Amino acid sequence: MAKQVALEPGYFTVPEDSNELPRLLASYSKSADKYFFPRRPQCPITEEPVEDVQLSPEGILYSWTYVQMPFMGSAQMGDGKAHGVGQIDLPEGVRIQSVIRGKMGDWKIGMPMRLELIPVKKKGETEYVTFSFGPINK
Amino acid sequence: MLEDVYVIGVGMHPFGKHGASNRTMSYTAGKAALQDAGIKFRDVGYLYNGYLGGDPIEGVGYAKDLGLTGVPVVHIENASATGSSAFREACLQVAGGGVEVAMALGYDDIVRMGKRMMQTHMAEGPKVEGMVLPAAFFALWAVRRMHEAGTTIETFAKVAAKNWNHARFNPMAQRQADHEVTVEEVLASSMIAYPHTSMMACATGGGAACAIVANKKWAKKLANGRPLVRVTASQLASEQYVDGHIFMGAVVGPSELTATTTKAAYEQAGVGPKDISFVHVHDAFPIEELMYYESMGFAAPGEGDKLIHDGTTALGGRCPWSPDGGLIARGHPGGPTGLAQVWDSTLQLRGEAGKRQVAGAKNGLVHMMGAGSVCAVHVLSRENA
Numbered sequence: 128m129a130k131q132v133a134l135e136p137g138y139f140t141v142p143e144d145s146n147e148l149p150r151l152l153a154s155y156s157k158s159a160d161k162y163f164f165p166r167r168p169q170c171p172i173t174e175e176p177v178e179d180v181q182l183s184p185e186g187i188l189y190s191w192t193y194v195q196m197p198f199m200g201s202a203q204m205g206d207g208k209a210h211g212v213g214q215i216d217l218p219e220g221v222r223i224q225s226v227i228r229g230k231m232g233d234w235k236i237g238m239p240m241r242l243e244l245i246p247v248k249k250k251g252e253t254e255y256v257t258f259s260f261g262p263i264n265k
Numbered sequence: 266m267l268e269d270v271y272v273i274g275v276g277m278h279p280f281g282k283h284g285a286s287n288r289t290m291s292y293t294a295g296k297a298a299l300q301d302a303g304i305k306f307r308d309v310g311y312l313y314n315g316y317l318g319g320d321p322i323e324g325v326g327y328a329k330d331l332g333l334t335g336v337p338v339v340h341i342e343n344a345s346a347t348g349s350s351a352f353r354e355a356c357l358q359v360a361g362g363g364v365e366v367a368m369a370l371g372y373d374d375i376v377r378m379g380k381r382m383m384q385t386h387m388a389e390g391p392k393v394e395g396m397v398l399p400a401a402f403f404a405l406w407a408v409r410r411m412h413e414a415g416t417t418i419e420t421f422a423k424v425a426a427k428n429w430n431h432a433r434f435n436p437m438a439q440r441q442a443d444h445e446v447t448v449e450e451v452l453a454s455s456m457i458a459y460p461h462t463s464m465m466a467c468a469t470g471g472g473a474a475c476a477i478v479a480n481k482k483w484a485k486k487l488a489n490g491r492p493l494v495r496v497t498a499s500q501l502a503s504e505q506y507v508d509g510h511i512f513m514g515a516v517v518g519p520s521e522l523t524a525t526t527t528k529a530a531y532e533q534a535g536v537g538p539k540d541i542s543f544v545h546v547h548d549a550f551p552i553e554e555l556m557y558y559e560s561m562g563f564a565a566p567g568e569g570d571k572l573i574h575d576g577t578t579a580l581g582g583r584c585p586w587s588p589d590g591g592l593i594a595r596g597h598p599g600g601p602t603g604l605a606q607v608w609d610s611t612l613q614l615r616g617e618a619g620k621r622q623v624a625g626a627k628n629g630l631v632h633m634m635g636a637g638s639v640c641a642v643h644v645l646s647r648e649n650a
Binding site: 134163193194195225 | 390391392393394395397398400401402404405406407408409412455456457458459460506508509510511512513514515
């Protein structure tokens with residue numbers, strides 16, 4: 128089995144245990160009591176320091192669309208001709224914009240969504256992955 | 266503003282997929298504006314060039330076609346708000362008393378720019394912060410509005426059809442339909458990102474537009490019997506944090522940005538929505554125009570759809586929006602779009618807009634978003650010479 132590696136570091140975890148869910152890497156501002164994704168160098172509200180945190184891997188679908196183009200040019204999603212994009216609200220109060228798995232008709236605003244990693248390119252035995260969300264019941 | 270600022274000349278090169286060079290388009294629009302103002306390039310005290318994705322030196326190079334006058338030349342780049350930002354800088358230069366006459370000249374070709382961006386994207390490979398198409402981003406706004414306000418796809422199509430039909434009266438517009446465009450046609454065009462079809466998406470092509478601004482002394486001297494067009498507000502803002510803020514993947518920031526920037530422009534000009542005769546907005550997709558009906562104070566939250574259904578925002582209505590066709594039909598090359606809005610607004614306020622003339626136009630509200638994101642809002646007002 129190919130080893131999974133983050134397409135770029137600093138955005139999400141890639142668990143070695145397949146039973147463990149990946150997590151988005153975020154910042155928490157104690158001074159503003161707010162979370163931000165992706166990580167910020169400082170709090171964008173108070174300009175005070177932030178601390179590194181991991182976000183919940185599940186949230187609620189805020190909006191969605193189905194784009195009639197392949198995802199990221201070369202990477203294939205769904206039938207290779209189109210892909211979903213959604214916005215997901217996480218319990219920490221963070222709204223994430225992300226590729227969403229599925230096809231037209233699979234999504235409904237308010238439905239629970241879960242973070243999963245998807246491959247975007249392969250080099251030798253290494254599979255480079257990025258994050259996506261998909262309906263929890265699928 | 267220390268000095269009152271007036272638009273004394275405007276000019277354009279038609280928008281479209283004509284493949285004209287940036288050099289040809291910039292010269293055409295610049296020369297047309299100079300002729301409209303009745304001045305020579307040597308009278309211009311400052312030139313702000315606005316273009317996206319081009320060669321950093323091309324703006325100052327093309328200025329030589331207009332004349333070697335020693336004028337200071339600056340390149341402005343601010344995404345889709347590039348032309349609006351160049352216009353604002355020219356206004357501020359005159360308002361501050363730095364010069365008496367300043368020119369803002371915008372041009373580029375989004376098709377050429379898109380090809381360069383795609384080559385870079387493909388060469389660098391996929392990134393986590395991947396390319397999110399504006400069609401996808403604004404479709405997310407649209408689906409959410411359908412959920413919250415019950416807006417239908419037919420309503421989006423009606424906004425697009427309106428703007429296509431406005432462009433039929435604009436010789437500079439990219440989309441020149443030879444017939445009255447219907448809602449059915451818009452709905453039948455290919456789906457690009459649900460619920461947006463291709464006829465709802467802004468036209469992509471090239472073009473150029475230019476506006477020359479000056480202090481009152483010059484404006485009065487050059488009026489030649491025409492009403493003066495005064496810049497009564499100029500505002501530019503970037504994002505502030507709101508709940509649900511999206512840092513990654515958003516083409517533009519929260520819709521609140523338009524509300525706060527417009528409010529500041531109203532306050533500066535001393536006007537409100539009821540005083541506005543026509544509006545130009547960043548209508549890359551119909552959802553934007555619908556949302557801006559509300560965020561710019563023309564309708565209560567959730568009630569904006571009424572304005573398209575009762576004809577308020579069509580030519581002949583109380584306050585036409587995008588009377589030149591807007592981004593959807595006039596077109597949207599990044600550099601000149603904000604200046605094309607100023608071109609149409611100036612003609613409207615002078616009473617020179619021909620078949621698309623808004624009767625008795627007194628105040629025009631001019632809005633642009635720029636990816637990243639920024640929001641520019643100007644108010645232009647008619648004043649007797």
